[in-house]
Amino acid sequence: MTDKFDCIVVGAGPAGVACAYKLAKAGLSVIVFERGEYPGSKNVSGGVLYSTVLNKLIPDFWQEAPVERHVAKRRYSILSKDSEMAVEFSFDEFNKPPYNNSFTVLRSKFDRWFAKKAEDAGAFILTETVVDDFIRESGKVIGVKARREGGDIYANVVVCAEGANSLLAEKTGLKKKPTDHQMITAEKEIISLPREVIEDRFSLDSDEGMTIEFFGDAVKGMIGSGFIYTNKDSLSVGVGCPISVMKKNNMRPNDLMEAFKSHPIVRKFLRGGKTEELSAKMIPEPGYKNLPALITNGLLIVGDAAGFVNPSLYREGSNMAMASGVMAAEAILEAKEKGDFSEAGLNSYVKRLNESFVMKDLKRFGDAPERLSGMPHLFKEYPDAILKMAEGYFTVSDMPKRETQQLARQHFRDKISVWKFLWDMYKARRAIM
Ligand SMILES: Cc1cc2nc3c(=O)[nH]c(=O)nc-3n(C[C@H](O)[C@H](O)[C@H](O)COP(=O)(O)OP(=O)(O)OC[C@H]3O[C@@H](n4cnc5c(N)ncnc54)[C@H](O)[C@@H]3O)c2cc1C
Structure with a gap:
């Protein structure tokens, strides 16, 4: 040498x-x-x-x-205990080289x-x-x-x-x-599934990939998120939260991961999969x-x-x-x-x-x-209130629709004032988008 x-x-x-x-x-x-x-x-x-x-x-x-798949679809999902509000984007332009410079690996x-x-x-x-x-x-x-x-x-x-x-x-x-505040503790699993199952379940053409980011009850309403990314014949599945938040909530990474995987919305994406690999690591956010x-x-x-x-x-x-x-x-x-x-x-x-x-x-x-750490309610109270309002809007009953809608809105306003909501949304958008 x-x-x-x-x-x-x-x-x-x-x-x-x-x-x-x-x-x-x-x-x-x-x-x-x-x-x-x-x-x-x-x-x-x-x-x-x-x-x-x-x-x-x-x-x-x-x-x-x-590389596994190029990312042509992105989904952002907010969970309450048993419900989901999601927005999904699909871009045919991203199916062409250089594939929007985004690949699962x-x-x-x-x-x-x-x-x-x-x-x-x-x-x-x-x-x-x-x-x-x-x-x-x-x-x-x-x-x-x-x-x-x-x-x-x-x-x-x-x-x-x-x-x-x-x-x-x-x-x-x-x-x-x-500090514990500046480090995310993340846990990740590789879960195998046959290629055709992944493509059917996530509506993907061959080589197309999808990312899903989950918030709210995905991580027990804490600041942080969960994710599912599609590989060729496996899924990358994980959760991550600041160490300080995990400590405060007395939560262990493995328990959080298990809770995420068994959430009624998440588990449908993972059905039939087999965990091949489990790992944990830090992400710095100084x-x-x-x-x-x-x-x-x-x-x-x-x-x-x-x-x-x-x-x-x-x-x-x-x-x-x-x-x-x-x-x-x-x-x-x-x-x-x-x-x-x-x-x-x-x-x-x-x-x-x-x-x-x-x-x-x-x-x-x-x-x-x-x-965001100054707004913990964004991850717990807001998803619950918004999803409860949406449930009210879509509930079919003998009541006139106008009344069901009013009730749903009232339910939301009982929890969160409109001005506070708008102000928080403005601050959150400035922080993350
Ligand atoms: C769960 C999780 C999910 C993530 N998801 C994404 C994502 O989807 N997209 C994205 O862009 N980023 C993601 N990241 C972040 C991304 O992984 C890192 O930003 C990236 O790996 C940083 O690269 P690096 O080379 O700086 O460090 P690393 O990739 O960590 O590489 C450091 C290397 O140094 C070696 N090493 C350390 N100490 C020593 C030593 N003393 N002597 C010899 N070798 C040493 C280690 O073994 C390691 O191989 C994620 C991270 C985690 C934990």
Whole structure:
């Protein structure tokens, strides 16, 4: 093994691999450390890959990548204990390349493929190797301490792409330990079903996919959501809520997942399915104001480790991870040309991020969880009241329709004043759309 690399990347998720791919393509020597048995073995994702960045790195990647389905249908569903209010969108335009840059993927397959592309480009990916710390000299990161024999490895620059549980980034002091409020705990299952059943049940043509996001009683009326995404012959099914909310409600992730799967509306989508895989992971939602410092001498932080997740209805993590990985690589290439890997030499990473959709979207949506946390009634009282009103509207009886409608509206107004409702809807829309 070379004594010193141009760049060390810690973590072979989308952020680290995108960075390594770009650098290796440009001819730099790059080593990626991954603690998992193979890239993707430790990664959990609900599975929608937004691919604007990937499609620039590897044009028409879907022709060779192990994608499951392109997302042509989206459904948003609000649940009360036994009822559902849903809106569904279906777009024929999204059936054409580049498929609206949205694909369902299974991360264990996808990450492996992506890492192989970086290897083919010249990056060296070392799996089953945990990085325990950075090596510093005179205030500069100059390498990493890997947990294996002869594990001190040196480089001009290190990229921290270790994901949400970012212990190394915290050790640098660039990042504070996140609060329970800033972390989502998510649980996910892969549930197998025959391909034809999925296509019939979700009204999909071959290769078309659907995402369903559930709110309200899906997660026991807490802030958070559940989801079902269609793969070729399986469903990705999961729930996620802030740790602080789970603690407050004395709820364990596994109990929440079981309650979600057995909700009368949800269980119909899963009928006959078999759980093949169960995993749990964190999603960082620090908010724009709490993003860490992103660079120091010899080090850049990318992806989830930096808190780059759009928590709004757009739910974008992997695309932001890849975008930040690519921008880190571009900044490193510039720094190499100048021979300056100091904080000042790497600063174009921050400039690039600020000018990109990553920071613009985080600025716009990053604080959504904090804003919504002041409105817990949106997730419990509102779904119940709206669905009860709708039930009243649609109940067939001998009463004149005018009277049934008045009763239904009155039932709603008894619970929530119209002005409060309109004001809350305005605030919620600003937070998440
Ligand atoms: C349940 C769930 C559902 C999600 N759904 C979506 C979705 O639908 N769409 C979307 O865009 N995003 C989604 N996300 C978020 C998305 O998964 C992340 O934003 C994305 O994976 C971040 O990529 P990353 O490369 O920064 O980190 P990761 O993908 O977490 O990769 C980090 C890698 O670093 C390795 N590692 C960590 N520490 C070390 C160490 N010390 N030494 C060596 N290796 C180390 C890990 O094993 C891992 O492979 C979801 C997340 C979860 C948990």
